[in-house]
Amino acid sequence: MTLTMTKKVIECQAETLQFMPIEKVEDECSTENYSSGSTLLKRGKKLEDNNNLTKEDLEYINYRQLLKYEEAPAYLQHNPYIRDGYRKMLPTRLCWESVFWWTNETMNIWTHVFGFFLIMSLTINDLLLINIHATMADKVVAAVLFSCFMICMALSALYHTFSCRSETDYNTFLMYDLFGIALSLLAIYTSGVYYAFWCNYELKVFYMITVTVIFVVAMTLQIPRLNVSYLVKMCVFIGWAAYGMLPTLHWTYINGGFDNPLVQILVPRIVGMYLISGTAFIIYAFKIPEIWFPGKVDYIGHSHQWWHILVLGALYYWHNTAMLYVQYRMNHGCASTMRIF
Incomplete structure (x- = not known):
């Protein structure tokens, strides 16, 4: 799936983004001050709504990305035979929400x-x-x-x-x-x-x-x-x-x-x-x-x-x-x- 964005959020500087996969949205676009884990869903938005995504939407998408074993936080790398499906480090609200992921x-x-x-x-x-x-x-x-x-x-x-x-x-x-x-x-x-x-x-x-x-x-x-x-x-x-x-x-x-x-x-x-x-x-x-x-x-x-x-x-x-x-x-x-x- 691709996403057209005309501006990055302020934290990522005001550069123009080309077509790029959702999975490649930079981690620096995320923030620990995320206040509502389900912003994207509450507003009834879909990932295809390219022109209506906010900073919070991008942060939520970023949080939802699952990691490979090598990408997971080091303290979670205790079973090398589980290769995929690791959560990123999440704020409290999204830890609760991840129960349903x-x-x-x-x-x-x-x-x-x-x-x-x-x-x-x-x-x-x-x-x-x-x-x-x-x-x-x-x-x-x-x-x-x-x-x-x-x-x-x-x-x-x-x-x-x-x-x-x-x-x-x-x-x-x-x-x-x-x-x-x-x-x-x-x-x-x-x-x-x-x-x-x-x-x-x-x-x-x-x-x-x-x-x-x-x-x-x-x-x-x-x-x-x-x-x-x-x-x-x-x-x-x-x-x-x-x-x-x-x-x-x-x-x-x-x-x-x-x-x-x-x-x-x-x-x-x-x-x-x-x-x-x-x-x-x-x-x-x-x-x-x-x-x-x-x-x-x-x-x-x-x-x-x-x-x-x-x-x-x-x-x-x-x-x-x-x-x-x-x-x-x-x-x-x-x-x-x-x-x-």
């Missing part, structure tokens, strides 16, 4: 926007619509679990929305995103410990304290001035996830092993949770499938999108696992022959 972040944002509302609907269904005769403590645990999951989804979506605002904002929202992941892990552990050790108060308190301590350590490492490397942070998260095997094995033992029907029901579910989470991490860490198809899955189908889908699937799967346990305990109560150590 088609970029390599669009699916990252919307998978967890969908996840937020899915978990909200589960919350309403479980706490308000289904009468399971649970105690107030049970309802509080469920509410905390759902709240942590929704916060995780929301912070993830915000991170992907504002990652292009500035490098400072990128690092800030990345910290929030990691906080959301840690919060969801804490919710999974505390709910799992609460339900698994429903019949043993001492062990319930012990394991809740230990997972909370690990959460505090993981969050402390996120403090920017400590300058902890990303690798160390991820190792702490992996170690935290692996720690979950300890209460699982202990719970299996005190319930009599696989002779117990509850163990037969829930241990495979816990193994399934680890398989889903492990698969998600492998896809994320090894950048599958874009490492095999560079530039082919830039907009849909790359590793971070699969990571999002599997994380959401894991949270939904854990919700269903918790419901199975609650239903079993309400129908069978606590075993009188349960071992402690």
Whole structure:
């Protein structure tokens, strides 16, 4: 598409422009003082309206241009196999608007926007619509679990929305995103410990304290001035996830092993949770499938999108696992022959 312009805007000097592609409008024509990201659309203009475009229209067109990997801001160049679809550094208003653009972040944002509302609907269904005769403590645990999951989804979506605002904002929202992941892990552990050790108060308190301590350590490492490397942070998260095997094995033992029907029901579910989470991490860490198809899955189908889908699937799967346990305990109560150590 070409555009005839008789004058450049003042900032670009009063030179006459020849026919030139929209993509070549110089970056210096843009400004951080842009006040209305949808000026062009609000006025009902089309790109073909060559003689009616204003300075703001040109700025908007310039902002909408997507970048190749080599053209993207350096701090966004963390996956060389995603070759196209990067947003320019945008002001706040256009960061919000870019949620509705088609970029390599669009699916990252919307998978967890969908996840937020899915978990909200589960919350309403479980706490308000289904009468399971649970105690107030049970309802509080469920509410905390759902709240942590929704916060995780929301912070993830915000991170992907504002990652292009500035490098400072990128690092800030990345910290929030990691906080959301840690919060969801804490919710999974505390709910799992609460339900698994429903019949043993001492062990319930012990394991809740230990997972909370690990959460505090993981969050402390996120403090920017400590300058902890990303690798160390991820190792702490992996170690935290692996720690979950300890209460699982202990719970299996005190319930009599696989002779117990509850163990037969829930241990495979816990193994399934680890398989889903492990698969998600492998896809994320090894950048599958874009490492095999560079530039082919830039907009849909790359590793971070699969990571999002599997994380959401894991949270939904854990919700269903918790419901199975609650239903079993309400129908069978606590075993009188349960071992402690």
